[in-house]
Amino acid sequence: MTVTVNGRQLETQAASLAALLQELGYAERKVATAVNGDFVRAALRDETTLNPGDAIDVVVPMQGG
Amino acid sequence: MTVTVNGRQLETQAASLAALLQELGYAERKVATAVNGDFVRAALRDETTLNPGDAIDVVVPMQGG
Amino acid sequence: MTVTVNGRQLETQAASLAALLQELGYAERKVATAVNGDFVRAALRDETTLNPGDAIDVVVPMQGG
Amino acid sequence: MTVTVNGRQLETQAASLAALLQELGYAERKVATAVNGDFVRAALRDETTLNPGDAIDVVVPMQGG
Amino acid sequence: MSLRLYDVEVGSRLLLGSALYPSPEILQRSVAASGAEIVTLSLRRETATGRESAVLVSLIEQTAVRVLPNTAGCHSVKEAVTTAQMARELFDTPWIKLEVIGEEDTLAPDPFGLVEAARILSEDGFQVFPYTTEDLVVAEALLEAGCKVLMPWGAPIGSGRGLNNPYGLRTLRNHFPDVPLIVDAGIGRPSHAAQAMELGYDAILLNTAVAKAGDPVLMAEAFAKAIEAGRIGFEAQPMEERDMASPSTPLAGLPFALKEVQ
């Protein structure tokens, strides 16, 4: 199916958010996630299933004022 | 019954707002009225009945900035 | 002889300041004059003789702030 | 004779500025002096004779901004 | 060059308040001297000094100015809305200067209540003149609520401090080039009013600066001239400010130079 990750469309077979992060190489990374604008905390990534067209955000710490 | 007019308690037998204004000598005056904080326009003063404890405001034009 | 008029060197035979002004076409003009930085008023232009190297200023009204 | 010291008139027999300072108890003190508005440095106090009406200033260090 | 407030063409860019004058007569003469075409009034319960009310109104009627009623002193949306409705009936005008006070010391507007009351009144057919701050985002919300005029403060009501935040007022002006903007409150001296007009503001509403001047009638005239001066100055496009000096009198032809100055 097609989903959007950080604004980029891509094809994935990942059934869950956790699987998608694994697929994208975020597994070991310190990141936070949101699906369609709603926060999904780390503990719920396994049970969070993805649907076609979902917009996923994966964010990392960055400089800020 | 007892009503409050412009913050002053008084006794009246007036059945309507119009009658009360008559009683208080406002009949000929250019005033605007509110009952319990709601505006009552001139046309409705006759049909506006009063109840014990009603708070009536009778206002006139005044200087303002 | 050589004199300087308004910063420009020139040759003249004029014996007096008045003659010089005549020579330069200022005769009819409304001007004020100075020789070597000293004011020479109109009444004295005839009797003011010139010497080689004299610096003459001839000024006219101009815009000013 | 009568002299003025720091604005106060007083009688003295002192022949010199040094003698006057002695008389007034300034001998041991760290002071600077002026007579009639002119500075008299310490080395010259002995040879500085006083005349009736002299105005003597004797100053000390004081707080200042 | 002329100013349109809602559907009304206005000549004078000075709006005058009617409070705090030494006497009704001085009020009347001050209005005349100011050339104001719009005067603010309020509504109050009749007090001991009730007769003054009648005097006041007749004076205003005689001077044939347009009345802009206010909701001064209201602290809630409900009070403001009801006061506006009473004013509309009493003065027979859809115009209302909307004040919803949020804080007693500075009489600062309450942006939350202000926007809510502005929406209710606009939907009810009022033409709202909101007394607000220089806040851009609140201004945007007031326009969305239906306001077609904004009245940011210069400084707290009656303070006479002038423009506390010229940068904020300039930014507001630049951000809404097509909305009539009136500086309301805080003006103390004619130069304050001229400064605001030079920023491009469309008009000034003031009261205390005239009413509490040593000579209110004279001060009304002073403000009338200052506001015209500021407006005309704005339209005439002022010179650029320079950090260093430059001679106004040209140096070319300066006498006594040994060589000619080119």
Add this chain to the structure above:
Amino acid sequence: MSLRLYDVEVGSRLLLGSALYPSPEILQRSVAASGAEIVTLSLRRETATGRESAVLVSLIEQTAVRVLPNTAGCHSVKEAVTTAQMARELFDTPWIKLEVIGEEDTLAPDPFGLVEAARILSEDGFQVFPYTTEDLVVAEALLEAGCKVLMPWGAPIGSGRGLNNPYGLRTLRNHFPDVPLIVDAGIGRPSHAAQAMELGYDAILLNTAVAKAGDPVLMAEAFAKAIEAGRIGFEAQPMEERDMASPSTPLAGLPFALKEVQ
């Protein structure tokens, strides 16, 4: 209320410079729009554009204003004195705007040369208008030298910055309540001129702010009004500035109060 400069009664409190206008015609119309009764001129060696001089003079003569010649560009006492003498003959007036420039970047006056030239010229029968700073002590020296008018700067000539040191100018005004004081140079916008007049200054001399405006004629009118506004405002005694807000609309009789406000 009227202003006396030496033995001359002056109606308008705006003195206008004649330099830097786009054209002689615009200069003429600007003078007319300003209502100025006094215009400054200078002396220069005739340049290629000499004919302009004649045009200029006739224009000034037509507008029937009084000429105040200046010594602009002079850096020494000698230059200033000789220039003043030539000006007196050429313009047939004892008036002279005395400039002795001490520094090129800011065109700041040289207080030492200024006082010396002022003394020489005053003793020679001139009526001196010295271009000076807000310095109290220099002002005192100029008065002792025979000046009966002082012209402190607001900011460097042509900078348009307004009043760089309002405190200093206020102090100067308070210190010499009876001396005619004219702010000369640095004014950029009408509000600057109004501010100076509100401080109690007697008049304003400006040039660049009008000549270099987008529309000089319109700006001349703006300054005329601003200066009147500031003067009238000064005479009308402005309200006291307050630190905290105080309501202008009386609170007595406010509707919806549960108890009456006493």
Add this chain to the structure above:
Amino acid sequence: MSLRLYDVEVGSRLLLGSALYPSPEILQRSVAASGAEIVTLSLRRETATGRESAVLVSLIEQTAVRVLPNTAGCHSVKEAVTTAQMARELFDTPWIKLEVIGEEDTLAPDPFGLVEAARILSEDGFQVFPYTTEDLVVAEALLEAGCKVLMPWGAPIGSGRGLNNPYGLRTLRNHFPDVPLIVDAGIGRPSHAAQAMELGYDAILLNTAVAKAGDPVLMAEAFAKAIEAGRIGFEAQPMEERDMASPSTPLAGLPFALKEVQ
């Protein structure tokens, strides 16, 4: 004398932003030089320069400062709330610098969205540091929403203008004597920070003024000293400002007086 932000005792009154530095190394040295105990960070999608993120975080961790994550760039309540939730997980802190931007040019806060987001987050257990204006009424609403710290701006973010509205900031300070108030944004020079602290503000949050200085590390030290100076000066109670001069050196005993000065 010490400052408590929510349940945390803070020594340094300078909070430093981590953006816009020439390099991570200069950021690290600037944080050290500033003495800041609190540094702001943000959340972003990983970009090409992703590795910098890791570098950054490790740097912050090494300097052992407390992290204050922000919601910079959020324009809606939803965005701000979700960003705050992600930040809490990522940085393991209940602290959040809440930005809800209402206008693009000035990056002015949106008071409506700000208060709503502050309420949602406070109820969800966050400790909110709201980036707001000097508006008293908005401040009151933020406190009611659960905020125990307020962060009014001095001027628009990154403008370096200092305090645009000192009167408004002073009023806010006087109105909430017991609430920790931090001036956030707009500071450009050390004297701006000292001025804010002299008004009684509890701390300063800045970023661009250090990061964009010619020498950020040196400027970080300058701000550290300026903020201490302003705070100590506030506690030491400055002298009263006087309008006229008065001598510091006593006149009693002045030499050369003909009579004694009493």
Add this chain to the structure above:
Amino acid sequence: MSLRLYDVEVGSRLLLGSALYPSPEILQRSVAASGAEIVTLSLRRETATGRESAVLVSLIEQTAVRVLPNTAGCHSVKEAVTTAQMARELFDTPWIKLEVIGEEDTLAPDPFGLVEAARILSEDGFQVFPYTTEDLVVAEALLEAGCKVLMPWGAPIGSGRGLNNPYGLRTLRNHFPDVPLIVDAGIGRPSHAAQAMELGYDAILLNTAVAKAGDPVLMAEAFAKAIEAGRIGFEAQPMEERDMASPSTPLAGLPFALKEVQ
């Protein structure tokens, strides 16, 4: 980075006056807290409180600071010169803070007497620190008279107003980049001192702001830090001030954007 006044290398950029303190003890502790290496003193006829003089001097001697005697209160060249000569003998130093007062209300310097006295004293071997205004031309004359340091006022002595004319002070600084310039008089709060140092001034001389603070010792510390902050800030080159906002937190990678932000 270090400062040289005549032939003396100075560490601290704060020069402190010794007058008006609640007690000699507080003076001594304030000097210590300020880190000042130079303290001003005056000469006076011994008064009833004469013993204080001895106390004072010993205190100064104990703190091992360098003494800068002044001619405070002198109104004529003669008085100032004689006072300087007495001071040189009494304090055994060629340094003299030269004050020639021209006006009683503002204690403004007399530029004419000041320059004359400076010339006489410089020729007599004194190292003169003239208390002057921001006037460029007077400054030039003082340098020609032999001064190698200038001390322009910020505001009248003891007024605590800060910098009355920042433009004039900035111009003076830019005009004499290589002359040690010390702001003397008028400073009221630490931020005033920091502002002067950010303009590039080399040092600050103050007295009343410390002596008349609620807690002089604490205020002395505050000024010490503020002056360092301003100096370091000047050397670190502050950011450019911007009229509009610019985000400190980068927008690239902002979450929730439908498309990627480039």
